[in-house]
Amino acid sequence: MTIFKLEPVKSIELCTGAGGLAMGCAKAGFHHLALVEQDKHSCYTIRENQQRGIALVSDWHIHQMDVTDFDYSTIEEEIDLLAGGPPCQPFSIGGRHGAFLDKRDMFPQFFRAVRALRPKAFLIENVRGLLRRNFINYFEYIILQLTHPQLLPKPDEPWVDHLARLERHHNSGKSDDLGYRVTFRLLNAADYGVAQKRERVFIVGFRSDLKANWSFPEPTHTEEALIWHKWITGEYWERHTIASKERPEIPSLLRSRLQRTGANLLGSVTAPWCTVRDAIADLPSPENTNVAIEIPNHVYVPGARSYPGHTGSPLDEPAKTLKAGVHGVPGGENMLALPNGQVRYLTVREAARLQTFPDDYYFPCNWGESMRQIGNAVPVTLAHLIAKSIRSHLDR
Incomplete structure (x- = not known):
């Protein structure tokens, strides 16, 4: 019997955060040549896990810097996958959602990376607010600019005028030196085995010359x-x-x-949705003072209370979406609602379970900062599922 060993495929990740998407891609066999993240606390989390010898992150090359300052000419190898989660706050329903008027909109930087690296494929994750009616024209602009990345905006050209040019070019049928077949879908993480109702937009593109006929994996739960x-x-x-x-x-x-x-x-x-109880059933009560020593990050946080609009996640349903928050971590979305009517805050370890981080992945910051990093992350299981499907098409 002949055994074929797949070679690692090379990737770059932007706006890495605490590493959920990067970890899923690494599990699918992608080797990260560079990961760019500006937030010092998220970089600290990744480096702490590297020092702890966590295999999935041990060889990551972290660049703690603004993605606008990253020099892509330093990357000399061909890139198979460009991945990232541009900051979601510009499009978040819960945030200030300024979209293209928001200085945190990093999609233009993703366009720049695509032009510079010419990756075989790219993977982008963002909030479902990106599909809101009042953002629909800008979303079309994102998709068309990713489809035709070399059709650059002119100096001082408003994005709406650039969109019009992109539409004319797209409908003309003219071929591009660099073009992509782009697909997007709103996915609920619960439909893929994550114990959390978390809807996010995923955008995937394959370079046109690869002629890849790719589609998103079908739900499993x-x-x-x-x-x-x-x-x-x-x-x-x-x-x-x-x-x-x-x-x-x-x-x-x-x-x-x-x-x-x-x-x-x-x-x-098929398989049933996973519930909070499914995810944390084997964890002891965090109110036991010895637990924090035995299980890292499983520390009881007092003071939780329920009020209208903040009732916590029922134990026997998938959790509500864990959120990072614009003005601090929203406690109501990070509470557990017990069958007896009581509520308590999720521990960092429980929240990490709900985002499918492995148990040996440690969050060294305080509760609020750790929950922010976890709330911003892509569930590792979902990231792995999509990245594995992309990898299988690249291998073909």
Whole structure:
């Protein structure tokens, strides 16, 4: 039997943060020649894990600097993948969302990187607010500029005028020296085995000369399957050894839904959505004072309280989206709602589990800063799934 060993493929990552997307790409076999991140705390987290000997990040070359100052001429090798998550605040529904008027909009820098590096493929992640109606023209501009990266804006040309030129060029059918086939989709991380309802826009492009016929991986997990395992077979409660008398009543809206569609649920069952309980069931209560020593980052944080709009994540559902926040970490989105009605803050380790960081990946900063880094990250599992699909097409 012949065994084929895949060679590492080379990548560059911009706006790395704490490393969720980069880690997923590394698991898919991409070798990062450079990772660019301005935030000193995120760089500190990665370097701390390098010192701890975490294999996935051990050979990363971190450049702590503004991406606008990075010199791509220093990269002499051909790049297979350019990846990154430009700051999401310019488009975030929860933030100030200034879009193209926001100085934090780093998409122009991503365009610059594509032109300079000519990667075989690129992968971008951003918030679902990018698809908001009042941003739709700018989103079209992003897609067309990525499709035709060498059609540069003229000096002092407004982006709307540049968009018009891009549209004319795109519809003309003229060939480009450098062009990309670009695909985008709004993905919910819960549909791919992440214990979190996290909707994000992913944009993937393959260089046109590769003629890649790529599409996003199909969902592997469904809410319908979780409903089936909870309320039809009871497998979910049995797996977690929840006695019948301790199981919650089926919600009335869900009961009505089952009455309408129950007969059709079985045919659609794949793997069930993962819940918060699935993700953290084997972690002991953080209120045990010895736990913090035994399990890094699993430290109890007192003071959580529930109020309208901030009720925490139910234990037996996928978590609400973990957020970084514009004016500090929003505590309501980072709380756990227990079946007895009590709430408490998630520990850093629990939040890292919900973002599918490995347990040996350590967050050395305080709770607020660590939760900000985790809330900004791409779930490692989802990043790996997409990067693996991209890698398989590049290997072909």
